[in-house]
Amino acid sequence: MKKDTIILGVIGSDCHSVGNKILELVFSSEGFHVVNLGVMVSQQEFVNAAIETNAKAILVSSLYGHGEIDCQGFRDLCIEKGLDQIILYVGGNLVVGKKPFSVVEEKFKKMGFDRVFPPDVDLKKVAELLRQDIKEKFGQEAAAEEKQPDASPKKHSAAN
Amino acid sequence: MKRIISIDIGSTWTKGASFVLENSTLKLEKKMLEPTTQFDLVQGFSKVLSGLLGQDKSTPLARLRGSAEIFFSSSAKGGLRISAIGLVPDLTLHLAKLAAMSAGGKVIQSFSFSLTRSDVKELEKQQPDIVLFSGGTDGGNSKYILENALKLREAEMACPIVYAGNRAVADEVAEILREKEVIVTENLMPEIGQVNIEPTREKIREIFLKRIVSGRGLSRIVEIFGTQPKPTPLAVFDLISAIPVYHPAWSDVAAVDIGGATTDFYSNTESYLETDTVILKGLREPKVKRTVEGDLGLRVSAHSLFDTARDYLEERLRGLGLQMTRLESFVAKIAENTECLPQTEEEILFDRLLAEACVYFSALRHIGGWKETFTPQGKVYVQTGKDLRRIKAIIGSGGYLSRENSPEVILCPLEKLKFYGEERKLLPENPEIFRDRDYLFPLLGNLVEKYPAEATAAALASVEKIS
Numbered sequence: 001m002k003k004d005t006i007i008l009g010v011i012g013s014d015c016h017s018v019g020n021k022i023l024e025l026v027f028s029s030e031g032f033h034v035v036n037l038g039v040m041v042s043q044q045e046f047v048n049a050a051i052e053t054n055a056k057a058i059l060v061s062s063l064y065g066h067g068e069i070d071c072q073g074f075r076d077l078c079i080e081k082g083l084d085q086i087i088l089y090v091g092g093n094l095v096v097g098k099k100p101f102s103v104v105e106e107k108f109k110k111m112g113f114d115r116v117f118p119p120d121v122d123l124k125k126v127a128e129l130l131r132q133d134i135k136e137k138f139g140q141e142a143a144a145e146e147k148q149p150d151a152s153p154k155k156h157s158a159a160n
Numbered sequence: 161m162k163r164i165i166s167i168d169i170g171s172t173w174t175k176g177a178s179f180v181l182e183n184s185t186l187k188l189e190k191k192m193l194e195p196t197t198q199f200d201l202v203q204g205f206s207k208v209l210s211g212l213l214g215q216d217k218s219t220p221l222a223r224l225r226g227s228a229e230i231f232f233s234s235s236a237k238g239g240l241r242i243s244a245i246g247l248v249p250d251l252t253l254h255l256a257k258l259a260a261m262s263a264g265g266k267v268i269q270s271f272s273f274s275l276t277r278s279d280v281k282e283l284e285k286q287q288p289d290i291v292l293f294s295g296g297t298d299g300g301n302s303k304y305i306l307e308n309a310l311k312l313r314e315a316e317m318a319c320p321i322v323y324a325g326n327r328a329v330a331d332e333v334a335e336i337l338r339e340k341e342v343i344v345t346e347n348l349m350p351e352i353g354q355v356n357i358e359p360t361r362e363k364i365r366e367i368f369l370k371r372i373v374s375g376r377g378l379s380r381i382v383e384i385f386g387t388q389p390k391p392t393p394l395a396v397f398d399l400i401s402a403i404p405v406y407h408p409a410w411s412d413v414a415a416v417d418i419g420g421a422t423t424d425f426y427s428n429t430e431s432y433l434e435t436d437t438v439i440l441k442g443l444r445e446p447k448v449k450r451t452v453e454g455d456l457g458l459r460v461s462a463h464s465l466f467d468t469a470r471d472y473l474e475e476r477l478r479g480l481g482l483q484m485t486r487l488e489s490f491v492a493k494i495a496e497n498t499e500c501l502p503q504t505e506e507e508i509l510f511d512r513l514l515a516e517a518c519v520y521f522s523a524l525r526h527i528g529g530w531k532e533t534f535t536p537q538g539k540v541y542v543q544t545g546k547d548l549r550r551i552k553a554i555i556g557s558g559g560y561l562s563r564e565n566s567p568e569v570i571l572c573p574l575e576k577l578k579f580y581g582e583e584r585k586l587l588p589e590n591p592e593i594f595r596d597r598d599y600l601f602p603l604l605g606n607l608v609e610k611y612p613a614e615a616t617a618a619a620l621a622s623v624e625k626i627s
Contacts, residue, residue, distance in 0.1 A: 013533050048250055
């Protein structure tokens with residue numbers, strides 16, 4: 001079976017590279033085809049890579065507290081660039097200060113992220129959620145449909 | 161002892177040189193220059209060849225066979241005209257352009273994402289020599305690729321299409337385009353960040369041989385002498401690639417060739433050195449890189465050069481206390497009469513300022529840069545493009561730079577680039593400047609495939625240090 005492609009990277013001016021390497025290891029061993037863009041990745045770079053690779057999801061990390069500013073408008077950019085189906089996850093030390101996680105989560109969900117994770121999440125569980133979300137959003141038909149483009153506007157997959 | 165002849169059929173001049181190969185040393189024996197005969201390239205070629213062999217100029221070509229080993233190159237009307245199609249401008253399209261230029265081509269137009277109806281019209285209007293069609297990583301995007309394939313199928317073009325995109329749909333693309341000539345090769349970017357332009361370069365070279373050469377009599381030369389021509393810029397590319405391999409002291413070398421129509425910039429150096437404080441963004445560029453600028457040239461492209469370089473030229477003229485209008489009328493004159501040589505001191509100066517502008521803009525586009533960024537972990541540099549700081553030698557070639565005795569034509573524009581925008585350009589830090597004294601680089605480039613050590617040694621023996 002063809003592996004699903006996911007894009008990883010640390011957004012903004014953030015150089016934290018250790019967690020990023022761990023994510024790559026875990027998600028690869030969980031059976032995903034991981035494209036890791038490394039540190040200091042801009043929104044545009046995430047989107048470009050997702051287009052070329054036909055990725056199903058983008059997993060954004062932010063460790064240095066400026067995630068809120070860096071992630072602003074991410075979903076809009078995806079839609080603007082034709083990635084209207086893509087799954088967006090974000091996780092890490094997303095904001096500075098001691099806000100309850102539920103507040104942070106809501107903030108990022110409002111920005112259009114499908115799931116938001118604190119810094120100490122079990123990655124196996126994330127991988128499981130990701131598999132579910134991909135199945136729900138893209139189903140089985142999605143892959144077949146993408147191979148037969150026609151002039152009509154994009155159809156939504158049956159599973160959606 | 162063996163005699164070797166190399167001939168380059170340029171758009172204006174057919175140049176040739178004969179060499180003697182003795183004790184694995186190539187020695188220049190004789191040089192010849194004849195106007196290129198556009199309607200039938202063989203005539204100019206014959207004249208140069210017979211001249212080099214000391215024969216009468218009307219000797220039939222077939223009778224010159226066997227007297228020397230022959231190599232030749234052709235610029236094919238100023239280079240192959242390639243239309244590049246990619247998906248994302250910074251990724252596959254960027255690589256498609258780079259591959260086209262590194263194969264000796266000239267990118268005349270480029271398209272990203274979906275081809276529109278007017279894009280297809282543009283393609284039909286331009287009738288390129290090759291369409292280079294890429295997009296998607298292997299197993300990646302196929303939607304845009306298949307859409308574009310369907311549009312290309314409807315386009316009325318006769319040229320071959322090189323497909324170097326997503327391998328997963330290569331068969332489908334070939335099937336869609338079965339009524340055209342399609343050449344499928346490896347993906348330019350099989351994975352994000354992976355650069356694989358060699359197979360594409362090779363295919364473009366093959367097409368050059370088959371399709372373009374047969375046009376104006378070159379097939380007769382191939383038939384008689386049994387050697388295939390090279391695209392001229394590829395010859396120089398091969399030479400620049402081979403020099404450090406055979407002469408390690410010449411690692412990290414660059415060359416600039418300013419012609420009447422284009423300016424070519426070549427570099428052979430590691431494009432990125434990984435450190436904790438320098439982060440590369442975008443693609444890691446190849447070690448040997450050629451860029452060609454179709455808008456920068458001293459004659460045919462003088463007008464477009466003037467438009468591009470207006471600010472640069474204005475600043476230089478102000479410093480010298482000269483009038484822009486004088487330069488403007490000189491540009492009009494040389495663009496009209498491309499064989500015109502500068503007569504007065506002022507005209508010589510103008511020619512030189514235009515050459516400087518060619519260096520300035522070709523270097524600007526070839527060389528990458530650093531942006532300083534402050535992060536919570538401290539200051540880091542974000543690099544885009546190629547790092548040329550370690551370049552130790554820059555060699556000037558082409559009609560103009562091979563005759564230029566002053567290093568300033570190259571050094572002055574590089575100095576000015578130090579203050580370009582917010583970015584710090586990764587310029588050669590302390591380069592020595594050389595000139596290709598006898599303008600032998602394209603001719604020696606033709607010999608690189610068969611005599612790499614000898615040809616590169618001869619090239620280095622013929623350069624003169626001017627800085």
